[in-house]
Amino acid sequence: MDRDLVEQARRGDREAFTVLVHQVSDVLYAVAYRILRDSGRAEDALQNALVLAWRRLPHLRDTERFDAWIHRILVHACYDESQRASQWTARIRVLPNDGLSTPDESSSVADRDELERAFRQLPIDQRAVFVLHHYLGLPLVEIAELLEIPAGTARSRLHYATRGLRDALIADAQPAVQGGRLA
Amino acid sequence: MTDDRSIERAARSWLEDGPTQAPDRVVDAALLQINQTSQERDWHVPWRTRPMTQTIRLLAGAAAIAVVVGGGMLILRPGNGPGVGGQATPTPTATASAASPTASGPLTACGLISEDEVKTHGGNPGLGAQSAASGTGAVTTCIFSTGGGDVIMRLTYTKPGGQAAFESAKNAPGVEVVTDAGTEAVFDPATATLYLGKGDAMVAIVAGTSADSPADRRVAASAFARIIAARM
Numbered sequence: 001m002d003r004d005l006v007e008q009a010r011r012g013d014r015e016a017f018t019v020l021v022h023q024v025s026d027v028l029y030a031v032a033y034r035i036l037r038d039s040g041r042a043e044d045a046l047q048n049a050l051v052l053a054w055r056r057l058p059h060l061r062d063t064e065r066f067d068a069w070i071h072r073i074l075v076h077a078c079y080d081e082s083q084r085a086s087q088w089t090a091r092i093r094v095l096p097n098d099g100l101s102t103p104d105e106s107s108s109v110a111d112r113d114e115l116e117r118a119f120r121q122l123p124i125d126q127r128a129v130f131v132l133h134h135y136l137g138l139p140l141v142e143i144a145e146l147l148e149i150p151a152g153t154a155r156s157r158l159h160y161a162t163r164g165l166r167d168a169l170i171a172d173a174q175p176a177v178q179g180g181r182l183a
Numbered sequence: 184m185t186d187d188r189s190i191e192r193a194a195r196s197w198l199e200d201g202p203t204q205a206p207d208r209v210v211d212a213a214l215l216q217i218n219q220t221s222q223e224r225d226w227h228v229p230w231r232t233r234p235m236t237q238t239i240r241l242l243a244g245a246a247a248i249a250v251v252v253g254g255g256m257l258i259l260r261p262g263n264g265p266g267v268g269g270q271a272t273p274t275p276t277a278t279a280s281a282a283s284p285t286a287s288g289p290l291t292a293c294g295l296i297s298e299d300e301v302k303t304h305g306g307n308p309g310l311g312a313q314s315a316a317s318g319t320g321a322v323t324t325c326i327f328s329t330g331g332g333d334v335i336m337r338l339t340y341t342k343p344g345g346q347a348a349f350e351s352a353k354n355a356p357g358v359e360v361v362t363d364a365g366t367e368a369v370f371d372p373a374t375a376t377l378y379l380g381k382g383d384a385m386v387a388i389v390a391g392t393s394a395d396s397p398a399d400r401r402v403a404a405s406a407f408a409r410i411i412a413a414r415m
Contacts, residue, residue, distance in 0.1 A: 012222055018214055025213075029205035034198055043209045050213040051220055058225035115197045134191065135198040166190050 006063040009054075017057070021050055024067070027136075028074045034131045037120055041081045049077040068146045075128045075147060082124040118168030126161035129154055224333065224392065238351050242344055249344075250320040291316060292325035292340035295386065295411045301327045304406045305335045334392065336407055342384035349380030352387075364405060365412030372397040377404035381415040 001023070008016035028049060033042035053070050060069055119127065132143045144154040293316040302312040305327075312327050312335055325338045341348050352358065353369050358378075361368035367380045375397050379386040388411070390403035 014218060017217065021210060021214060021217075025205040025210045026203060029209070030201070030203045033202055039202065043206060046205055047209055047213040047216070050210075051216050054217045055220060055223050058222050111193055112197050112200070115194060119194075130194070131198065134195045162187050162190060165194065166187065169190065 001064075001067050003063050003066075006057075006060070006066045010057050010060060010063065012058075017054055020066075024070060025050065028070065031071070031131060031136065032074055032078055034135050035075070035078045035124070035127050036081055036085075037116065038085070041085055042078075045074065045077040045081045048080070049074040052077065068142075071132075072146055072148065075132075078128065079124055114169055114172050115165070117172060118165045121168050122161050122164045126157045126164065129157040130161040133158055238347065242348055242351070246321045246341070246344055250322070253320045290340070290342070290414070291323040292338040292386075293323070295325075295338060295340060295414050296407060298327065300410055301335055301407070304410070305403075335390065336404070337389040338407075338411070339387040340384070341386075342382075344383070345385030346380065346383045349378055349385040352376075352378040352385070353380070359401075361401075361405060361408070364408040366415065368408060368412075370401045370404070372401070375400040375404075377401065377408055379408055379412055379415065381412065384415045386411055386415060 001020075005016045005020055009020055025046060029042060029046045032045040032049075033039060036042050036045060049070070053073050056073070060066065119130075122130070128147070129140075129143055132138045132146070133140065138146070140154045140158065141151055144151040147154065293314050298312045298314050301314070305312060312329065315326050315328070316323065321341060321344050323340050325340075327335045327338075329335060349367070352371065355371055355373075357373055358369040358371045361370050361377060364377070364379055368377060370377045375389055375391065377388040377390075379388070386408075388404040388407055389400075390407060391400040395403070
């Protein structure tokens with residue numbers, strides 16, 4: 001990240017911020033989509049995060065931390081979107097796949113569908129840590145710093161996310177009728 | 184696919200699927216909204232903008248001692264003020280002492296320019312100007328802000344000791360000589376501060392905000408400087 005650009009944007013230079021937006025928006029959108037699993041909500045989260053980042057940029061002390069800082073804003077925008085979504089779908093446990101995924105030779109369609117269903121059942125804060133770790137490849141210490149949470153909390157969220165996925169996949173694999181619906 | 188390793192492996196592969204580019208219309212919509220949105224003000228004031236020179240260190244030390252000794256003498260002087268155990272008297276508020284530049288008593292930063300003058304010359308009279316004073320003795324400060332809390336100008340008045348402080352400011356690297364301030368003056372773009380020197384007095388004026396360019400801040404400070412220089 002160009003530190004001068006961040007500094008210029010911090011001082012109110014909209015042109016500099018526009019350049020920064022073009023540099024970061026792809027990765028931010030990719031992360032938001034993977035946390036929320038919904039393209040519409042990911043778009044809203046990205047837009048809200050970018051506007052909020054512009055407003056709060058003068059408060060950023062260390063311009064070298066811009067990347068981590070804007071990711072933190074994005075993750076919180078995802079939390080907000082998820083909360084908004086849960087108000088509409090509070091009673092729906094399993095959401096339909098929105099069809100944006102493309103087939104991957106390394107895993108079967110059935111596996112991906114199972115993962116999709118299992119992942120959507122995880123709490124949003126666990127999803128965020130899981131995506132930052134397994135998609136962006138960030139170490140847990142860095143995730144903890146980025147999200148301003150203790151390292152132990154980041155570790156336990158990742159642990160519970162993995163366990164939640166496993167439990168959901170096992171439950172999904174049961175060839176029995178569970179909770180009134182066919183597995 | 185039920186042990187942690189295989190789940191993680193499959194999940195990584197699965198996470199690779201999906202979009203990797205933000206839709207242009209979303210980025211454009213965000214930029215449009217940003218163009219109509221103001222940044223929040225950063226109220227953080229750096230404690231020190233450049234390393235202190237030996238001269239400034241000595242001056243600051245001397246000023247601190249003068250404040251302590253002078254304040255002590257005022258409090259302990261017999262027959263003047265309540266002293267220890269004496270009768271309490273009302274303390275004038277900062278705003279009251281700041282409102283009139285012609286008020287009697289030692290000149291302070293807030294006495295150098297009135298709220299009305301700041302309002303008139305501050306570029307947006309409709310926003311008003313309120314002053315808040317701080318400091319006593321050799322170094323006093325006055326901050327003028329709008330009714331909405333935005334800082335218009337920060338003034339620091341130093342006397343005695345102003346001459347040495349002004350010499351130090353004049354010799355800082357990168358300062359520009361200001362010729363239309365009504366007295367000897369320099370502007371330091373690094374700190375956006377306009378320094379006025381007259382006799383043993385110095386006034387430091389910081390006008391505008393960090394969102395403004397140094398050139399704009401110099402122009403804003405110069406407008407106030409011409410009024411202040413006549414009263415130093």
